[in-house]
Amino acid sequence: MTSPKISGTTQLLAVIGNPVSHTGSPAMQNFMCQTLGLDYVYVAFNIEQGHLKNAILGIRSLNIVGINVTIPYKEQVIPFLDQLDPLAERIGAVNTIVNQNGTLIGYNTDGQGFLVALMKEQQTDVKNKHIVVLGAGGAAKAIVHTLSQKKPKSMTIANRTPETAIDLAKICQATGIGITKELDPFLKNADIVINTTAVGMGQLKDQSPVSHYNWVHPHQLICDIIYNPAETLFLKQCRLKGAVTLNGKGMLAGQGQIAFELFTGFCADYNLLKKQLN
Ligand code: NAP
Numbered sequence: 218m219t220s221p222k223i224s225g226t227t228q229l230l231a232v233i234g235n236p237v238s239h240t241g242s243p244a245m246q247n248f249m250c251q252t253l254g255l256d257y258v259y260v261a262f263n264i265e266q267g268h269l270k271n272a273i274l275g276i277r278s279l280n281i282v283g284i285n286v287t288i289p290y291k292e293q294v295i296p297f298l299d300q301l302d303p304l305a306e307r308i309g310a311v312n313t314i315v316n317q318n319g320t321l322i323g324y325n326t327d328g329q330g331f332l333v334a335l336m337k338e339q340q341t342d343v344k345n346k347h348i349v350v351l352g353a354g355g356a357a358k359a360i361v362h363t364l365s366q367k368k369p370k371s372m373t374i375a376n377r378t379p380e381t382a383i384d385l386a387k388i389c390q391a392t393g394i395g396i397t398k399e400l401d402p403f404l405k406n407a408d409i410v411i412n413t414t415a416v417g418m419g420q421l422k423d424q425s426p427v428s429h430y431n432w433v434h435p436h437q438l439i440c441d442i443i444y445n446p447a448e449t450l451f452l453k454q455c456r457l458k459g460a461v462t463l464n465g466k467g468m469l470a471g472q473g474q475i476a477f478e479l480f481t482g483f484c485a486d487y488n489l490l491k492k493q494l495n
Pocket of ligand 1: 288327330351352353354355356357376377378381413414415416418421426442443444465466468469470472
């Protein structure tokens with residue numbers, strides 16, 4: 218890809234977080250702007266703790282069109298926004314901010330991004346499916362709230378800290394439990410299992426969110442929203458047991474596609490976006 222042509226009319230898009238050096242969003246969004254001939258440039262800002270409020274005020278002052286928000290600011294940005302999309306309000310976290318003529322509107326596209334990936338990669342949706350979600354953190358919240366609106370047959374949320382899973386389940390008419398032996402029957406019965414925990418990446422890359430794989434069978438779709446490494450230990454073990462597996466790259470491309478449309482009003486091609494993440 219050639220560098221974007223920047224002029225006096227170029228509009229600014231960005232991602233904020235800490236750290237942000239690993240982000241794939243600039244590659245995706247700049248590629249799509251260039252492909253469609255749109256006069257935008259997308260950059261990453263590493264924001265130090267304590268500077269978040271000024272950074273958000275700067276969106277208006279600098280007339281930045283929109284920003285993505287990543288760890289650890291998805292919840293902390295909310296008090297500085299003017300409006301929240303209803304789904305972002307229910308989730309309690311924002312990953313996309315649109316500057317609409319000076320009004321800052323917060324959205325959460327993580328769960329929808331996951332649904333886009335399911336459809337694009339596996340031609341499947343969650344209607345009438347038995348779902349197990351491992352984890353109850355920020356990403357799990359977005360996924361569970363979004364999936365609960367799509368009529369799954371059942372949804373079970375299991376977390377290391379059971380209380381968090383139980384709290385999330387209460388709001389979404391799901392079952393909340395701990396990651397213990399009591400989870401086994403739910404895993405066996407699941408059509409789709411989604412790992413949303415941080416287990417499998419970084420310092421936890423040699424660990425798995427489950428203690429065994431006796432429950433895995435070939436008719437299951439096993440997802441991990443981690444995309445680096447491309448195949449976590451969890452996904453690998455499930456694949457070796459014959460299950461179909463899906464990593465988190467598609468979810469990242471999916472949320473990027475939705476964000477691009479919110480920012481620019483133009484449709485982005487999912488496959489082209491995903492290619493930029495390799
Ligand atoms: P988070 O809010 O910090 O939640 C972390 C979750 O992981 C919690 O459920 C936590 O359980 C669990 N966990 C952490 N360490 C654990 C351990 N040692 N053993 C068992 N459980 C553990 O983080 P997040 O924002 O939800 O992100 C979670 C993962 O999703 C990260 O790997 C992130 O990169 C990925 N992600 C991917 C995408 C994508 O587009 N593909 C988007 C967002 C996030 P407790 O509640 O017990 O602490």
